[in-house]
Amino acid sequence: MTTPRDLPRIDDLIGEAASLVARFGRAAATEALREAVERSRAAVLAGQTVDVDSATLIEQAATLLDARRPGALQRVINATGVVVHTNLGRAPLSVQALEALTQAASVTDLEYDLPTGRRGSRGARLDPLVAEACGAEDGMAVNNAAGALVLVLAALASGRGVLVSRGELVEIGGSFRLPDIMAASGARLVEVGTTNRTRAADYAQAADEHGDIALALKVHPSNFSISGFTQSADVQELAATLGPRGIPVAHDVGSGLLHDSPQPWLLAEPSMRASLESGAGLAICSGDKLLGGPQAGLIAGSAPLVEACRLHPLARALRLDKLRIAALHATLEAHLAERYDDVPVWRMLRSNIADLQARADALALAIGSSARVSEGESVVGGGSAPGAVIASPVVRVACDHPDRVARTLRQGSPAIVARVDDGALWLDPRTVEPADDATLAQRVAEALLPMQDVTTTPAP
Ligand SMILES: *Cc1c(COP(=O)(O)O)cnc(C)c1O
Numbered sequence: 001m002t003t004p005r006d007l008p009r010i011d012d013l014i015g016e017a018a019s020l021v022a023r024f025g026r027a028a029a030t031e032a033l034r035e036a037v038e039r040s041r042a043a044v045l046a047g048q049t050v051d052v053d054s055a056t057l058i059e060q061a062a063t064l065l066d067a068r069r070p071g072a073l074q075r076v077i078n079a080t081g082v083v084v085h086t087n088l089g090r091a092p093l094s095v096q097a098l099e100a101l102t103q104a105a106s107v108t109d110l111e112y113d114l115p116t117g118r119r120g121s122r123g124a125r126l127d128p129l130v131a132e133a134c135g136a137e138d139g140m141a142v143n144n145a146a147g148a149l150v151l152v153l154a155a156l157a158s159g160r161g162v163l164v165s166r167g168e169l170v171e172i173g174g175s176f177r178l179p180d181i182m183a184a185s186g187a188r189l190v191e192v193g194t195t196n197r198t199r200a201a202d203y204a205q206a207a208d209e210h211g212d213i214a215l216a217l218k219v220h221p222s223n224f225s226i227s228g229f230t231q232s233a234d235v236q237e238l239a240a241t242l243g244p245r246g247i248p249v250a251h252d253v254g255s256g257l258l259h260d261s262p263q264p265w266l267l268a269e270p271s272m273r274a275s276l277e278s279g280a281g282l283a284i285c286s287g288d289k290l291l292g293g294p295q296a297g298l299i300a301g302s303a304p305l306v307e308a309c310r311l312h313p314l315a316r317a318l319r320l321d322k323l324r325i326a327a328l329h330a331t332l333e334a335h336l337a338e339r340y341d342d343v344p345v346w347r348m349l350r351s352n353i354a355d356l357q358a359r360a361d362a363l364a365l366a367i368g369s370s371a372r373v374s375e376g377e378s379v380v381g382g383g384s385a386p387g388a389v390i391a392s393p394v395v396r397v398a399c400d401h402p403d404r405v406a407r408t409l410r411q412g413s414p415a416i417v418a419r420v421d422d423g424a425l426w427l428d429p430r431t432v433e434p435a436d437d438a439t440l441a442q443r444v445a446e447a448l449l450p451m452q453d454v455t456t457t458p459a460p
Contacts (some may be wrong), residue, residue, distance in 0.1 A: 004041050010034055021092070024065045032061035075414040077436045081392065081428030082347050085109045088417065090288040090295070091382075092344045092433075094334060097293060097327040123310070126325050129332040133258055134272040134283065140310055141296045141328060142318040145286040146176050147254065148297030150313075152250050152282055153185035153311035156305065157214035157314035163189040163206055164245070165198035167232055168219040172254075176195035178219060187214070196226060200233040200241040207245055215250055216242050218280075220270050222254035222383040235270075237242035237420065239279025244388030246307060255384035256291030258335055260438030263349070265388035266290075272300055281305050289382040293331030294324040342460060348430050349380070359429040359437055360393040365386050366441035370398045370448060378430045390430075397398060397425040399448055408447040417444055 013033045014021065017195075020029045025401025036057045043050045079086050104110070113120035123140055130139030143146050147436055150338050153162060162182065169191070171177045173316075180348070182189045193202040207213045216238055234239075238249045257271040269290070276282040282305050297318075299309055307314060331343060340346040357373070376394030399405050402425040409416035414436075419426040420433035425444070 002044050002052055004044055007037055007041055008046070008054050008057065009411035011038065013037070013054055013057060016054050020062055020065070024069065026054055028065060028069075029061065031313050032064045033057065035064060036060040040436065049300070062381075075418045077388040077414055077431075077433075077440055078431045079416060079418040079427040079440060081376065081419065081426075082395065083431055084380060084384060084432070086382055091292045092341050093294060093378070094292070094331060094344060095109050095331040096342060098329040098336060099221055100326035101294075101323045104322045106287060106364070108322055108326075110322045110325070112346050120318065122372060126320075126329055126332075127214060127280060129329060129336065130298050130300055133332045133335050134298065136272075136276050136283070136300035136302075136306075138294070138303040138306035139298065139300035140306055140315075140331055141298050141320055141408075142315065143320065145254065145284055145297040146181065147318040148299045149252055149317055150185045151309050151312060152284060153182060153187040153215070153217075153436050154314050155309045155399055156183070156250070156282075157187035159186055160188065160212050160214035161201050161210050161214055162187045163190050163192050163216040163242075165193050165202075165232060166191050166195050166218070167193065167198055167226065167230070168217075168221060170219055170221055171193065172222070182286075187344045197231040198233060199231060200237040201207060203233060204245070205239060207242060207247055210323045211249050211308050213245075216247055217250050217252070219252045222269075222386065225268070234380055235278040235280050236273055240280075240426060246300070249279065250282040250284065251275045251280040253286045255289045255382070256285040256287060256379075257384075258291070265385050265390050268388065272293065272298070274405055275357060276301060282309075286382075287328055287331075287454065289384055289442070290345060291331060291381070292343035294327040296324055296328050348378075348421060349390070351430050353391075356429055357393045359432075359434065360395050363395050363427060363429060363437060363441050366438070366445075367395070367397060367444050368448070371444075372396050372398070373432075378428055392428060392430050395427040395443060397427065397432070397448070398427060401407075405444075405447045409443060412443055412447075414439070416440060419443075 001071050005337050011035055014030055017029055030246035040050050040052050067176050078085055084090050087215055106119045111120050111122050144149055166210055169178050179189055190206055192198055192206045202215055218235060234250055235249055242249060253270045253272055253275050255269050257269050258273060260271045260274045272285055281434055282299060282301035287293045299306060328363045334342045373393050374396045376392050378392040402420045405425050406418055406420050409418055
């Protein structure tokens, strides 16, 4: 019979809990051990049989601390087929971007001119690359595209009117709503047209009626599409209509596509270059969607407009740190040198079907008889190319409890995220790094084992 006297002393426990102390610190470890001991004492006094040995109590304290202090970000193998998966951190970085950010992580010449030994400019290294990649006179980068939008509105339209089509008053996701962004920036929203149809003439009329209009903003509806009786004014028409009135067009293109792409699943995505060539004064995009870089927001366009953004106080609040400057620089260099296969997002999107087929076959073979290769579809994701799919061979794993298998896979290390659909588990090799194929196959085979034991046990 266990009595409270059998409980170890806190000081003795601390002495044995070196790894807990190393991980969480002495104060937190002591508190958690005390809590574990108190719980056990209460259980013992209530007449329950509990283990009160040191190892059990230390484990209980570790569980308490784990629940309270969320762990670090974990590596995940993305087998979902969603190339730019926002919940999985959007674009995986290129090897070159990783090297650049590792180098910049220690001491670096971020704002220091090495030849003269004087203070240098943080943007000097990155801004010309942004401009060149977007085919613009000038460019810059800030924290993210939402930040870029706030900065553009604050710098160019604070206290003045901004024309936006009612069909583009969108919520991008994560409660990022255009009218709220507009209000936060101090610009006044002037709604134009209707939800399904807005013509260039509607913008002209609104501009003439309202007078003090600083800007027209066009927002790419990146995460939805409306079809049917619709019409919208494109950038070219807007620029032609509003240019003579002295009103520049700012275009949030969203995805970070630099050039128009002939890929059928990207036809509906506007690009930075095409937007600027069509007459946009400024174009804005994300750094970590189709650009395939770190989180960032790019602003490119006419020199005076970009300079006005650069000089606004919010530019300082939204600036990039050295790690992301390094990673974005390397990513833009890859685009400029047309080394698309160096950028994981583009390598995945452009994967050759025969290669994917071979990898899917090998995965299915390694997983076992429950796995079959079938015709499937990958998607771009990240709120890009809504509705567009890329035909892709995928592995269908038949099992009795696909949700359980999927959970087991998510909880291992590295975590594996797969799709569950139609009573099966689906693995899309397109979004998996080929170097992870063997791990993926082995882990899936292992996760199926206990399930098979359950299902193959003969009924009594
Ligand atoms: C994704 C997206 C944004 C937000 O970009 P972040 O970089 O996540 O801030 C803004 N506008 C459009 C059109 C988008 O697609």
